[in-house]
Amino acid sequence: MSKSRSAKWQRRLIQPPRAVIDIGSNTVRMVIYEGTARVPEVIWNEKVAARLGRDLSETGRIPDEAAQEALAALARYALIIGDLGVEDVQTVATAAARDAANGPEFLAAVAALGLEPRLLTGEEEATASAMGALGAFPGARGVVADLGGGSLELVSVADNQCHEAASLQLGTLRLPALREAGSDAFEAAVREQLTAVGWAAAHPGPMYMIGGTWRALAAYAMRYFDYPLTDPHGFTLLPDDAQRLAKELVGADPEKLMEISGISQMRAHYLPDAAALLRPLLDAIGPDELVFSSWGLREGLLYARLEPAQMKADPLLAGVTAYASPRDSSITDATLLAAWTVGLADGDGAVNERLRLAAAQLSGALQRVEPNLRVSHAIEWPLGKRWIDLDARGRAMICAALFGSMGRTDVPDKLRELASDDDLREGMTWGLGFRLARRLGGGSRVSLSTSALRRKKKSLVLRLDESRAALATYPATREFEMLADWLDLKPKIKIGSFDFSGFDEEEEEEEDE
Structure with a gap:
């Protein structure tokens, strides 16, 4: 890469674009990513449903017309990545090319397009998908179940x-033939293959669900339970609920399923078969819960290349920084803001602190949005955007914080379905503190480093260096009084010469006298 191009990406503090071309049994897909190494952001995503593996059960071959459709798409992908100057490209092929008698011939045709296809073994495919789950859910412990076409x-x-790791011939393109023998024969065939993975039941924890058909199941469940969020990533189901839904879906009409947002025509036809597979799968593995993931093989290939230190980076904070920094809200300013308001934080230690820091940076970006758009962004950013390693409770608390940063103490009703009133009040308090910090002196580093906010038993104390005394007037005083009233405390402003690195014990005792 030339020096000029390298400098371009360094200035943007992100990696150069990289692409993954995934030649699967159902679809042939190209995804181009930008963003940070830890949290790649999709900037281009397209696929064709070539269904290379549709005849494997009958003929053992990739159909000629399917191969031609896939190769046409791959030729297009090769041109696009070349025209965009994407130099980091991984092209991988999975079950269809691996199992088909004419797989080598097909891969040779792919190579002739200038791509460099790598045929993954079953274990390599499984491991790549699992790495995607590990990247999406730090600390994941359990079993990853990636359902593909083959x-x-x-x-x-x-x-x-x-x-x-194990690769079983139970892909969505193979299930219809198994089900034709009847439900009892189908379950017997599935259980026979599952006996080879007895180790799975010995790993307590969730089952991480990867693949478009599983996400279609999540979309159905979210509709069924009237869940207030729209992104299936991170959605969870208890095993009993999953069994109940699977029982209903086994005989579902695909045409009716297509009416549900998030379920495509292709997935609607695969979903009843996948539901039939899920029932014995749950019995065999016995997971604590099901966790649905939008990260899988492609993201796993990228995550596996990271250095250990990069892998350990907090994906939520990395993602928020990548999103907010171009909107002139830096992590440095957010850290200073979070430190200035630390006296308002209450409970859950490190769990809440990362949420508070993320909320601080997003609140900075929100202030740079046109006022008439802020409310919609305050809802869409925390609740609609796909953040990594952020659960429903965290989304609701960040949303409450963004509302507080606008001076609002009312929140959307649906937040109460995601978090407790205490959690929402906590998030709101953070946001009101962020608002005060910005009202005080425009949120400047000077104003925050020459002032301090402390919450005491009976009072809320704002200390200002005498060089900043002029800041202690309207509208900052109004915001300070509103925050104190919200906390049911008495507002006190003290102006003088202070050591803002910390108060001594005598100063601490004086505050509530």
Whole structure:
């Protein structure tokens, strides 16, 4: 890469674009990513449903017309990545090319397009998918279940590593033939293959669900339970609920399923078969819960290349920084803001602190949005955007914080379905503190480093260096009084010469006298 191009990406504090071309049994897809190394952001995503593996059960070959459709798409992808100057490209092929008698011939045709296809073994495919789950859910411990067109990959994960792995011939394109023999014969065939992965039941924890058909199941469940969020990533189901839904879906009409947002025509036709597979799968593995992931093989390939230190980076904070920094809200300013308001934080220690820091940076970006757009952004950013390693409670608390940063103490009703009133009040308090910090002196580093906010038993104390005394007037005083009233405390402003690195014990005792 030339010096000029390298400098371009360094200035943007992100990696150069990289692409993953995934030649699967159902679809042939190209995804181009930008963003940070830890949290790649999709900037281009397209696929064709070539269904290369549709005849594997009958003929053992990739159909000629499917191969031609896939190669046409791949030729297009090769041109696009070349025209965009994407130099980091991984092209991988999975079950269809691996199992088909004419797979080598097909891959040779792919190579002739200038791509460099790598045929993944079943274990490599399983491991790549599992790495995607590890990247999306730090600390994941349990079993990853990646359902593709040609195979079902199962991998046990713990301590940020993959352990046992297996690839079973239970992909969505193979299931219809198995089901034709009847429900009892189908379950017997599935259980026979599952006996080879007895190790899975020995790994307590969730089952991480990867693949478009599983996400379609999540979309159905979210509709069924009237869930207030729209992104299936991170959505969870208890095993009993999953069994109940699977029982209903086994005989579902695909035409009706297509009416549900998030379920495409292709997935609607695969979903009843996947539901039939899920029932014995749940019995065999016995997970604590099901966790649905939008990260899988492609993201796993990128995550696996990171240095250990990069892997350990907090994906939420990395993602928020990548999103907010171009909107002139830096992590440095957010850290200073979070430190200035630390006296307002209450409970859950490190769990809430990362949420508070993320909320601080997003609140900075929100202030740079046109006022008439802020309310919609305050809802869409925390609740609608796909953040990594952020649960529903965290989304609701950040949303409450953004509302507080606008001086509002009312929140959307749906937040109460995601978090407790205490959690929402906590988030709101953070936001009101962020608002005060910005009202005080425009949120400047000078104003925050020459002032301090402390919450005491009976009072809320704002200390200002005498050089900043002029800041202690309207509208800053109004915001300070509103925050104190919200906390049911008495507002006190003290102006003088202070050591803002910390108060001594005598100063602490004086505050409530």
